[in-house]
Amino acid sequence: MAAVDTGAVSVFEAETAAARHELLVHCYRMLGSPDDAEDAVQETLERAWRAWDGFQHRSSVRTWLYRIATHVCLDRLRTRPAQATVGLDGIPESTHATAVVLPFPGGGDDLRLAFVVALQDLPATQRAVQLLRDVLRFSAIETAEALDTTVAAVKSALQRARARIARTAPRAEAVTEPTDAASRRALDTYVDAFTSGDVARLVDLLREDAVLELQPEGGVYEGKIACAAVLRSASGQGAWHMRPVVANGQPAAVVHRDGDAFGVAVLDVGPDGIARITVFADPSLVTRFGIQSARPGGGQPPAE
Template sequence: MTAAAPYEADFARLTEPYRRELLAHCYRMLGSVHDAEDLVQETYLRAWRAYADFEGRSSLRTWLYRIATNTCLTALGHASRRQLPSGLGAPGAQAAAPAADGQVSWLEPLPDALVTERADDPEAVAVSRETLRLALVASLQYLPPRQRAVLLLREVLGIPAADVAAMLDTTVVAVKSSLQRARARIEAVAPAADHVVEPDEPQVKALLDRYVEAFVTADAAGLQRLLRADATLELLPSPVWYAGEDAAAQAMSGLGSPGDWRMVPVGANGQPAAVAYLRDGTVHRAYGVVVLTAGPAADGGGLAIARITVFADPGLTAVFGLPPVYEDAPRAALR
């Protein structure tokens, strides 16, 4: 038995505490929860195989991040950039052309439940939520993969430049140069900063409740009243997006009849969200996920919806731990 053998027996106990944050890291790198979950599994497999040779020259956490980051970089070598419709061009029908061939890879939402940090570390929770917001993750996808990795390792995770250089088999000078270029690129492509709110704040919960109520009762006017004047709407996988309260409201005007929709409130990307189900005969079947971005209301009294991002992908329902049929969901989760 080698000296490392006792530690191999403890592999799961020692490495499992890092799984959630590694998933968040891979998601920031890839923009896809499905790909991130696959690569976290690959990271743990590679770590298990190499664990006997781990010499402790870095912390176990840093070692795992090195494996995860390089696994992501390998995957990104043959992957297209994940986007939101607003990244394709101006709002309106003219934005449809770039995605007409169906070759666009879309950003995916990330369930908060998969990456929530310890409740006893509020600072870590806040940082995690802020750096997982849809707008930021979409902006990160504009960076070349290695610049993206450097930015995340240095500015989100706070790993020293020398350690990042070792992780990426490069020099400290190269890390600093990549970080400078990444910052400049993000500043150029990132939208105006979101008004960051905590999903469990009473005002945020109330806004989500009003949105759900308006949707399930087919109250188009009530839905419009929740929007800011500068609200935007994205309806993936359609490449068309809508800017302005009137355009967004018009796009959502065909809600159907009361009872056609059912919603289950969830959290995604540190933002209020809901899993949507659409009537199909006598049951409601999974439709997708809606993520809301809240912002200050124009009158300064509370919050309004600044952005609605709809992911019309029934397969996302399982990622959020919910069944494909609404009536089969746990009673406590239903609205």
């Protein structure tokens, strides 16, 4: 077995380190799963290392890594079951089935759940073009080179992707950032009202057209009245404890029930109230957000 050139390894790690989080976010947008994204980044770096000697910096390291990461994600999407759909202008297309889009810890540009969910409805190549052109701001030529296609094909795919996103994504909401005082107050009030069983105050936070989505069962409740019925029922089922966090750049809470990990609730907060609550009943998400357990004795863990 040939000896590993430790000097080359050090150079490779130094030149790729800054891009690793960006690649993780990109792969998450492509795949809709933080776990799948982490695996894809690992494969990207393995492919990059094998090709490092031949790279010769003909482009920036960042651009080169994004090209590899996009192909890794496309390869992974091709292994998912295909779903036949009819695209714009009646053109047959196929998308690749994905599990429920799971929340991503922390913030960042273009990470909102509604956008990531809408991306999953795009055929894989359109998804890649949309992200490379509209999110990463690659030129049409750079995108064509990254995907081994033509500029004309990129322009066509981008036009169709933008139209489908506009048609299928929930309407854009005017939202405040989770670091803003108004957004944090809404989250703190939501946490306090839910954990104390104050349903009236909880419902007062909601817009009239608020939506409550429960994953993974997929239940969707539209309107304040429908949401209130579900929240009223849930608030009486056990002792709830929540810790404020940020998910997909949005205010969120890690949830425990009766001392056991329950999942994560993500809020879409607008200037006139909570527009959407997405609840992920998945205990494994609790540790992903860096929280191990509820505070002993029944108290709410302190906010970070």
